[in-house]
Amino acid sequence: MSYQKSPARREPEKSEGFFSLTLGRKKKQRDSVNALDIEARDAIDGGTVTQEIDPSSFHLEEGEERSMIDQKSREAKDVVDLERVLMEWIDDVLVEQRIIVKNIQEDLFDGQVLQKLLEKLGDVKLQVPEVTQTAQGQKDKLRAVLDKVSQQLQIQSWNETKWSVDSIHSKNLIAILHLLVALAAHYKAPIRLPEDVHIKVVVVKKVGGKLEHRMVEEQITSTMDQMTGGKFERDAFDTLFDHAPDKLNIVKRSLIEFANRHLDKLNLAVTDLDTQFADGVYLVLLMGMLEGYFVPLHSFNLTPESFDHKVHNVKFAFELMTDAGLPTPKARPEDVANCDLKSTLRVLYNLFTKYKKN
Template identity: 45%
Template sequence: MTSKSMDPDFLNAFKLPFDNDQSSSEKEIISGEKRKHIQPSSQNDPKLEGLKTFLLDWINATLKEEHIVVKSIEEDIFDGLVLHHLLERLGAMKLNVQEIALSVSSQKHKLKVVVETVSRCLHLEESQLKWSVEEIYKKDLLATLHLLVAMAKHFQPDMDIPPNVSVEVLIVEPTKKGIKTEKVFEFITDNRQNLDERSAQTDVFDELFKLAPDKVKAVKQAIVHFVNKHLGNLGLTVKDVDSQFADGVILLLLIGQLEGYFLNLSDFFLTPCSDTEMLHNANLAVDLLLSGGLLDSPVNPEDIVNRDVKTTLRVLYSLFSKYKSK
C-alpha cells in the first residue's frame, strides 16, 4: 500500500489513466469528494471477469421470463431498470416507480428508490454501504459489483458466488495539503481463505463444551437473563436457549432491539410454518450479524434451525459481548 500528497498547483497535470473525462474528475476532487477507481492492472483480472460473467448469467436467468437480457455490467445496470426488475423478482415486492425512465432526472429518481429499497432489505446503515446512487448512475464498476453481490448473497444465500475476487483500488481524496492518493486491495466477494482459517480456529465455545461442560449451564442462564432483559418490553420471555431460537423469530427481534431498528414484518416470517421459513429467518439473522461486524467466526444458519446448542450460544454471545452493559 502506498500513499502520497499532491499540491493543488499541479492539479491540471494530474490525470487518472482510467478516467476519460479529466475535467469532470477535477471538479469532483476540488469539491471535496473522495473517489475510488479500479486500477487498470485489475481490469482484466480473470477472477474479476469470471465474477462479471457469473453475475450476468445470474441476472439473465432470474429475468428470463421477463425477456430482459443484460450484456454488460458497466452499461446495462446504471439507469435502475434491471435493478428494479431484479428486486421485484427476488424480493417479491412491487415498487412505485416508472417502468421506463428516459430523462436523467427520472432515471436518477427511479434508481434512488430502488437502491434505498435494497439497503432497507439488507438492513444496512448508510455508513455500511459500498455503493451510492451517484456511483451506480455514473457506471462505477466497483460500486455496481458490490451492490449486485450483496443482493445475490441476501436473496439467494445458497448461491455459490466466486470467492476471493479482489481488485487494486486507487483512492483519491482531497486534503488541506493537496490531493492524497492511496492504493489498496479491496475484496468484492468473500475471502474464503480467511473464512476457512477462522472456521478452523477453536473458539471459546469449543473450549467451553470440551473442557468445562459443567459451566455451560451457567453461561446459558447468563444469556437467558440478558435476552429477557432486552425483550421484556415486547412481552417475550425465553426459558430454553436450546429450542426457542430455532425458528429465528426471537433472534431477529433481539437483534432489532439491540441494534436499534425495526424489522419490517414482510422481511421475515413471524410465525414460520416450515423449515424453509425458519431457515429464511435464520439466514436473515446471520446476514444482519455479519453486516454489523458482530460475528467473529462463520455460522451456518442451518445449525440454528437444527437446534445446535453451541452455534446458538455462539450467536447469542456475539450480541451479549457487545451489549451486556447496555
C-alpha cells in the first residue's frame, strides 16, 4: 500500500513462529505458550493453518477455543477472487489519495485505510489522528471507524456483527472480509462480488482435559440479491444465464456476426467470443471501426503478454466507448480479461444496441 504506515506495524520474528515448530517435536509448555503469544494473530480467530497441525501441540485452558483458517480453503479461487475484487474496489475509491492496497490484512488492520474508505463512501469526516504510532491508538481509531460504520449501516451495535476492534486489529481475515462485503453492499459498489464464498475453519477446543477439533464453514458472501437486499440491478444477461441458457448460443452468434461485419475490414474474424475479446485488442479495434477512426498502435498493447496488458487494453476500450457517448460499462475490465462470458456479452451488446444499423 502506497501510504505511510504506522511504526507499530512490525512483523514478529518468523524463527519463533508457532507454526514453524516441527510436528511431534517436544517442547516445554512455557516455550509453546510464548510462541503462541508471538503468533497470536495467525493462530487465534481467523489465522491460517500453514500445515497439518497436531492437536497435541496446543496448550489450552479448559473450555478455551482457538480457530484457524484451513490453508486449502484460504487459497481457493473464490476466496482469492473475493480479496482481489475488494482490494481493487478500495483502490478505485481511493485513487485520488494514491492509496494502493497490496495485502488486505496488513494494510487494513490499523484503521488508516478503513478511515479513508469510510470518509469517501459515506461523505463524512472522522475526528481521529491522521497517524497513530501505538497499538492502543490504532484500536481507538478502529473503534471510531466501526462506530461510524454502525451509524451508516444502521447497525444497533457492531459488537453484534461479525467484526470487532480486536478482530480487525489482529488481522483476522474473516472479520475484515465481512466488514468490506457489508460496506460494498451498503454503498452499492459497482462491482460483482463472487457469490456463495465460504471459508473452512479448523476449531480446536479443550473439553474434559482433552483437545477436540472440528471443521466449520464460515459464509462470507451469499447471492448478490441477498447481500444487497434485492437492490442489485439484474439485467437481461442474468436472466438469460439463469433461465434461458438454450438461447445463449443465439445471442452469441448474433454478436459474433455483428463484430465480424466490422472487423472483416481489417481482415480479422471472431470465431470464439468466449476468449477472443479477453485481451482487449479486438475491442479497441472494433471501437475504431465503429467510430470511423484509426487507433494509434502506441495507445494499447497490440500483442499483450501479461494480464496487466490485457486489463490496460480493455480499460482503454472502455474509455473509447465513453468518449463515443456510450454509458460506462457495468462490467469490470478485469472480468473481461478473465474471460468472464457474461461481462463480455454485456459490453458487446451495448455496442450492438448503438451501432447495429451501421
